[in-house]
Amino acid sequence: MAIQLVTDQLSTGLDDTFRTQLVGDFKVIEKALNDLDTAQDRLNSDKDKINQDLKNIKDDNKIRDANVQAIVNILAKYDVPIQIVNGKVVETEEGE
Template sequence: MAIQLVTDQLSNVLDDKFRSQFVGNFKAIEKALNDLYTAQNTLNSDQDKINQSLKDIDYGLESIKVDNKNRDENIEAIVNILSDYDVPVAIVDGKVVDTTKEGE
């Protein structure tokens, strides 16, 4: 939205028209500044929400990493226990595999 201020059209005579044009300019500037202030507050609020969302996502990713680490540790512990009882399993490339050979 363009704001049209009265500039070179101001009267050379200090009269009511000059005063109203001058006051009108200040009102237009005041409205534009208030609109900018409102827009800035909205942008700041939106940015805060985005930053919080990013923190929440980062926390969620960290939680997933911890869960995956715990799961891997638990699987490794189970495979070790099974191996102690001569169950033919091992972890190969992150997967639990049967270590019996074909034909046995």
């Protein structure tokens, strides 16, 4: 959303130098506001991308954990002494 300030419609009854300086100041403020608006849009876009990336990472971690658990379950069926302890795959002693 571009912001446009009313600058050139100031009374000509003002001192011409003062009016010119004031118009210049308004134009600087107008540009700064529009730059901030553009930066906010970019930040919102970056935030959305970061949130999507985080969701993808969480989903990937869930899939990985499920796959590791499936592997451990398959190996346990063949009496391989392995299990998950504190989130890590570890070898166990026979009979544990």
